[in-house]
Amino acid sequence: MSAIEETLQRIERASNVTGFVILDNAGNVLRYRTDMGEENARLLATCFKPLLERSLSAVRDLDPTDTLNFLRVRMRELEVMAAPGPGFVIVVTQRWWPTDWPVGKV
Incomplete structure (x- = not known):
């Protein structure tokens, strides 16, 4: 198993991860978490790629x-x-709850 496959499996095993998408530099979806669905993967790529480009x-x-x-x-x-x-760009989505945030801790 390649290092890339091992990394993706480690990401998927995290309990709060809801999906991941791997994009090429043009914003084309190369791979995504299968239970996420192709349409959601493309939507995430379409929405997040411009924000990432502006941030860069x-x-x-x-x-x-x-x-x-x-x-x-x-x-x-x-x-x-x-x-x-x-x-490439890897984009990961995860659920979080305010109780996860360490209030008062830096």
Whole structure:
């Protein structure tokens, strides 16, 4: 089993993970969690890819020597995380609850 397969299985085993999508740099869906469904995978790619591109651009504009390694967006009950790589982006969605947040702890 390849390192990529092992990493994807580790991500899928997390109890709060609801899906993942792997995109190429053009935003095309290369792979997704099967129970997520192809339509939801494409919707996530369509919605999140422009945000990631703008975030990458903003970081470069602030400091041309810097790069964005990870982006996390937290909503009411869903968290979307993206990690850009060379030629691909992996986007993971997971459920979270306010009780998961360490209040008063930094």
